[in-house]
Amino acid sequence: MNLKSYRDLEVWQKSMDLVVECYQITKKFPKAESYGLTSQLQRAAVSIPANIAEGRERQYTKEFLQHLSIAYGSLAELETHLQIAQRLNYLDMNHLKQMLGKTAEVGRMLNGLRKSLEKKGTQPIPDP
Numbered sequence: 001m002n003l004k005s006y007r008d009l010e011v012w013q014k015s016m017d018l019v020v021e022c023y024q025i026t027k028k029f030p031k032a033e034s035y036g037l038t039s040q041l042q043r044a045a046v047s048i049p050a051n052i053a054e055g056r057e058r059q060y061t062k063e064f065l066q067h068l069s070i071a072y073g074s075l076a077e078l079e080t081h082l083q084i085a086q087r088l089n090y091l092d093m094n095h096l097k098q099m100l101g102k103t104a105e106v107g108r109m110l111n112g113l114r115k116s117l118e119k120k121g122t123q124p125i126p127d128p
Helices: 010-026 037-056 061-087 093-120
Strands: none
Touching: 010 037, 010 061, 010 093, 037 061, 061 093
16 A cells, blocks of 8 residues: 555544544533643644654654654543543543544554554655
């Protein structure tokens, strides 16, 4: 498969979908959370596809791997924020399970991409 852009990566596409869902979820949070949990949850979600994109556009595989690591950390942060939202009764358990299923899928995809890149070593990423 020839990737012309980070937009061709399925993990980027899925993580973009996750961002949209997180924004939809936080619309229902109390207004008092605008600068708290809402902001933190949205930032963590946005960080995932942003780091995938930035890493893919870097020159070397090692840099891409570093950005994937950051994206994975943001994914764990997002999962934590979602669980906090459920504990505060901003999110019901069924919706939490649904979202954690989606974050798990993105996590598996990030791990698969990371393993694939590690096999290639630190060579330059080919131009599209």
